[in-house]
Amino acid sequence: MPTADSFSHHPGPDHRAGPVPAHVAVIMDGNGRWAAQRRLPRHAGHRKGVANIRRVVGALSERGVSVVTLYAFSTENWRRPSDEVAALMSILAEEIEPQTRELHEAGIRLVHLGDLAPLEAGLQRAITKAQDITRDNTAATLNIAFNYGGRDEILQAVRRILADGVPAEQLDEALFSRYLYTDGCPDPDLIIRTGGEQRLSNFLLWQAAYSEYYHTPVLWPDLDAAELDLALNAYRQRRRRFGALDKPPLSDEA
Numbered sequence: 001m002p003t004a005d006s007f008s009h010h011p012g013p014d015h016r017a018g019p020v021p022a023h024v025a026v027i028m029d030g031n032g033r034w035a036a037q038r039r040l041p042r043h044a045g046h047r048k049g050v051a052n053i054r055r056v057v058g059a060l061s062e063r064g065v066s067v068v069t070l071y072a073f074s075t076e077n078w079r080r081p082s083d084e085v086a087a088l089m090s091i092l093a094e095e096i097e098p099q100t101r102e103l104h105e106a107g108i109r110l111v112h113l114g115d116l117a118p119l120e121a122g123l124q125r126a127i128t129k130a131q132d133i134t135r136d137n138t139a140a141t142l143n144i145a146f147n148y149g150g151r152d153e154i155l156q157a158v159r160r161i162l163a164d165g166v167p168a169e170q171l172d173e174a175l176f177s178r179y180l181y182t183d184g185c186p187d188p189d190l191i192i193r194t195g196g197e198q199r200l201s202n203f204l205l206w207q208a209a210y211s212e213y214y215h216t217p218v219l220w221p222d223l224d225a226a227e228l229d230l231a232l233n234a235y236r237q238r239r240r241r242f243g244a245l246d247k248p249p250l251s252d253e254a
Helices: 031-037 042-062 073-080 082-105 121-134 150-163 173-177 225-237
Strands: 021-028 067-074 109-111 141-146 190-193 212-215
Touching: 031 042, 042 067, 042 082, 042 225, 067 073, 082 109, 082 121, 109 121, 121 212, 141 150, 190 225, 212 225
Parallel strands: 021 067, 021 190, 067 141, 109 141, 190 212
Antiparallel strands: none
């Protein structure tokens, strides 16, 4: 995760070349393949991936991105071999306290997206503590989607709406969004997926309705500022109409 220095707000390359996405979400894919290419165990790739969070979030913050969401562990990842899941949980347990301290020093607010219930009690407490410590920070927001699934998020929202007895005629998109894990967070403008795959993998299904996508073959541990600049420059070329038509150009007589 980021250090205090990683969150400096000096303009990065092309900082003034066009619109900067306020919210960038990243599907962090490729840790296992990164390790396999080097004949290392998969947990070495996950550890390297955790180390790269510092570089990526720092680079995005320098370029003016105010919200970063990282897809760290999905509800489907429990199906992976038990030793790999155990290694992931161990890495999180090791990293959360020191990284929270660095986030807090940098003024970054940490938010967990997902279901804490299946996690070990000590890890639940550590995540809750990290959110409490950084709650009032305003420099930027880092959302960590851990034990997160888009379909599960929607189902949980529906259950809470029913439990609250919300009348059907009062339910609209704005109200529904308040029941999601991302309540109060803007929808992602840009979603980056590393590792070459071209699917959402159950990530931010509601929130990504009008997000722009950027797929890169670069594996997550190797994602660097240069590739992020390519993603941001690609975003600047997009014409975001949100279902509407482009406005016609003004005539010379107007």
